[in-house]
Amino acid sequence: MRVGKDGLGFELVPDWEQTSPDRPHPDVAGVSVNSRGEVHLFCRAECPVLVHDRDGKFLRSWGSGEFTMPRGPHGIHIDAQDFVYLVDETGHMVSKYTPDGEPVYRLGTGEPSDTGHDGALGDPGSGITRPGPPFNRPTNVATHPVEGLYAADGYGNARVHHFDPADGRLLDSWGTLGQGPGQFLVPHGIIVHRDGRVFVADRENDRIQIFSPDGVWQASWTGLQRPCDLWIDGDGLVYVAEFPRLVGVGRPSGRVVNVDEPARVCVLSPEGEVLLRWGGEDIAAPGNFVAPHSICVDQEGSIYVAEVTHILGVRTGRVAAGTHTIQKFARI
Numbered sequence: 001m002r003v004g005k006d007g008l009g010f011e012l013v014p015d016w017e018q019t020s021p022d023r024p025h026p027d028v029a030g031v032s033v034n035s036r037g038e039v040h041l042f043c044r045a046e047c048p049v050l051v052h053d054r055d056g057k058f059l060r061s062w063g064s065g066e067f068t069m070p071r072g073p074h075g076i077h078i079d080a081q082d083f084v085y086l087v088d089e090t091g092h093m094v095s096k097y098t099p100d101g102e103p104v105y106r107l108g109t110g111e112p113s114d115t116g117h118d119g120a121l122g123d124p125g126s127g128i129t130r131p132g133p134p135f136n137r138p139t140n141v142a143t144h145p146v147e148g149l150y151a152a153d154g155y156g157n158a159r160v161h162h163f164d165p166a167d168g169r170l171l172d173s174w175g176t177l178g179q180g181p182g183q184f185l186v187p188h189g190i191i192v193h194r195d196g197r198v199f200v201a202d203r204e205n206d207r208i209q210i211f212s213p214d215g216v217w218q219a220s221w222t223g224l225q226r227p228c229d230l231w232i233d234g235d236g237l238v239y240v241a242e243f244p245r246l247v248g249v250g251r252p253s254g255r256v257v258n259v260d261e262p263a264r265v266c267v268l269s270p271e272g273e274v275l276l277r278w279g280g281e282d283i284a285a286p287g288n289f290v291a292p293h294s295i296c297v298d299q300e301g302s303i304y305v306a307e308v309t310h311i312l313g314v315r316t317g318r319v320a321a322g323t324h325t326i327q328k329f330a331r332i
Helices: 309-314
Strands: 002-005 008-013 028-033 039-043 049-052 058-062 073-078 084-088 093-097 103-107 140-144 148-153 159-163 170-174 187-192 198-202 207-211 217-221 227-232 238-242 264-268 274-278 292-297 303-307 326-331
Touching: 002 274, 008 274, 028 084, 028 303, 039 073, 039 303, 073 140, 084 140, 148 187, 148 198, 159 187, 198 227, 207 227, 238 292, 264 292
Parallel strands: 028 073, 028 292, 140 187, 187 227, 227 292
Antiparallel strands: 002 008, 008 326, 028 039, 039 049, 049 058, 073 084, 084 093, 093 103, 140 148, 148 159, 159 170, 187 198, 198 207, 207 217, 227 238, 238 264, 264 274, 292 303, 303 326
């Protein structure tokens, strides 16, 4: 499978991941890549962190017993020094690890902060009446070498928190539940531009919001479909994993759909214009998507897309067990 337009093109790498049967991972919640091109998968599985080389060869695993199961593993980010940050959604924590998987520190108390959220896992945003401190079902994390660490506190808090990355000290927080500028309906993905701007995938508002390093709203990019995660490459292109909309599934925005709208991946210009988008109705077909939950781009320009295939595909009868959970698209 190839996709491309105006000199921007990608080709699916079939059966990229090579791993052993004793490390099953029906949901890959997160994907990130370090400075050596090693691809880290954050899985809802007994072996939660799986590391592969860029050709898909399995290298190592770590993290067993570190996260709440089965839903805890959620977001992953690797900084410029190859420290690994992992988000435990149902454990209400963000943890920093050395490149070898040794813990450095943990943020959060392990208990949900008081926001009024009723804790319903299938109903993000349910019952939120007030903003709270870190964390209540956080979703993702990102860093900047100067500005620090930012965490999206997405399902139970509708908030972004800003930390000192060295010691985890909380510097600031912003956001409330809603649909206006600076408000969120599930801030799910987060990434920091090299110029310090903070990009937030405001999933159930179908938009990306952009903030200054200290949380001042600057712009919103609309016309997206449930953006789940995002990545910015060295040229300023923005890569977005767009979640499906399914008939009969309620949304915090109140939007109702009459036909299933399949998941997609899109590439945006530095100004937010759609340059390329793909994903079709045959969601089990290689190159299409069941539930793209995380996205990253390596030093060669290849895209990696991680999917929560079991929870939104196998369990619901939409696809068979064994359908893709991680796909690589090489830049051509």
